[in-house]
Amino acid sequence: WLLSSQLLLSNLIHTPVLEMVFLHVAVLAFVLAHGRELKNKAGTDADALDTDKQESEADSAANKTSPNMVKSFLPAIAAKGIEKQITLEAAGTSLEGGKAVFIPVASGCKQATPTVPVQADGTAKFKINGEVGSYKLCFQAAGSTDSVEQVSDAGEMTLQLIAPTTTEPGAVTGIFPVAITVNVRTMIDFEGAGPGDKAVWVNSATNDCSKVTPDKDVGAGHNLFTLTSSGTYTLCYRVYGATDSVAQDNITLTVRAPGVSKDMTERWPRFIKKDGNVDCSGLTWIPSCGMSNVTHCEQNYAIDSAVGYRCAWDDSVFPPHCSNDITTNDASKICKPLTCGGDATPRCWS
Numbered sequence: 001w002l003l004s005s006q007l008l009l010s011n012l013i014h015t016p017v018l019e020m021v022f023l024h025v026a027v028l029a030f031v032l033a034h035g036r037e038l039k040n041k042a043g044t045d046a047d048a049l050d051t052d053k054q055e056s057e058a059d060s061a062a063n064k065t066s067p068n069m070v071k072s073f074l075p076a077i078a079a080k081g082i083e084k085q086i087t088l089e090a091a092g093t094s095l096e097g098g099k100a101v102f103i104p105v106a107s108g109c110k111q112a113t114p115t116v117p118v119q120a121d122g123t124a125k126f127k128i129n130g131e132v133g134s135y136k137l138c139f140q141a142a143g144s145t146d147s148v149e150q151v152s153d154a155g156e157m158t159l160q161l162i163a164p165t166t167t168e169p170g171a172v173t174g175i176f177p178v179a180i181t182v183n184v185r186t187m188i189d190f191e192g193a194g195p196g197d198k199a200v201w202v203n204s205a206t207n208d209c210s211k212v213t214p215d216k217d218v219g220a221g222h223n224l225f226t227l228t229s230s231g232t233y234t235l236c237y238r239v240y241g242a243t244d245s246v247a248q249d250n251i252t253l254t255v256r257a258p259g260v261s262k263d264m265t266e267r268w269p270r271f272i273k274k275d276g277n278v279d280c281s282g283l284t285w286i287p288s289c290g291m292s293n294v295t296h297c298e299q300n301y302a303i304d305s306a307v308g309y310r311c312a313w314d315d316s317v318f319p320p321h322c323s324n325d326i327t328t329n330d331a332s333k334i335c336k337p338l339t340c341g342g343d344a345t346p347r348c349w350s
Contacts, residue, residue, distance in 0.1 A: 196240025276334025308335030
């Protein structure tokens with residue numbers, strides 16, 4: 001019986017119908033076994049897509065620099081290896097907090113890294129050590145991580161990098177005035193000055209140009225100077241693009257103690273020059289003869305328009321009073337040249 005049952009079961013299993021049933025069962029088991037795994041993988045892939053999207057959005061937020069943020073910059077020339085302050089003009093949005101770099105025009109800004117910080121007023125200090133030639137500006141807005149070439153509707157925006165040069169001892173051919181007063185801020189003109197040139201004065205007796213750095217910009221042909229001690233001064237000069245400090249031939253500046261000097265009377269017509277024969281060095285200077293002590297009127301003198309006048313009694317009025325006549329040409333009432341004025345009083349020239 002047992003043998004007959006086994007043979008019967010074996011025949012049933014190998015029938016086409018049961019074979020199809022077993023196949024469907026096997027497929028169903030496979031699907032059930034791997035369905036969960038496929039679902040988990042699909043969830044993981046979805047999460048990855050969400051992460052990629054978030055990173056893309058973050059990158060987009062970080063790379064927000066516009067190619068039109070900088071409208072222009074000045075100056076548009078710099079010397080190789082010399083730090084230069086350049087002012088970037090914003091086209092609209094403030095450039096504060098941004099960074100910039102100049103690269104050769106043939107290079108790409110995407111491969112450059114802006115590292116020079118830009119101040120609130122648009123100024124930034126650049127030191128370019130590349131080859132001489134044309135350079136373009138790459139900018140990175142505040143909070144951004146990109147590097148974008150700046151273009152302007154106004155036209156080409158490039159910087160010319162030039163080779164350093166040297167200053168000749170005859171760069172400046174003349175100055176005016178040639179004499180100034182201690183601690184008096186004075187405008188000095190420089191003949192031969194060019195844009196970007198710088199100057200400084202040193203006392204010829206105590207210093208030399210090798211020990212100082214010209215720092216006053218005279219590119220406009222003039223600038224204001226204040227010197228705090230008297231003496232003869234040498235002009236130390238540096239042309240644009242140079243790194244030296246060179247004494248200028250035949251250029252000296254005389255710095256005098258406070259008072260009116262002869263060259264001032266020659267420069268300004270309002271100073272009236274008169275001949276006098278009174279030695280005022282033995283007299284006392286006072287601001288006005290009317291301030292004189294009654295017993296010392298004629299021992300004093302006063303200065304008007306760089307001319308010294310001896311005080312005298314005016315008896316044309318009553319009571320007589322001490323005064324001086326600034327309209328007179330009488331030499332006996334006018335101080336000799338160089339005899340009036342000392343260290344504590346203004347000098348006069350007659």
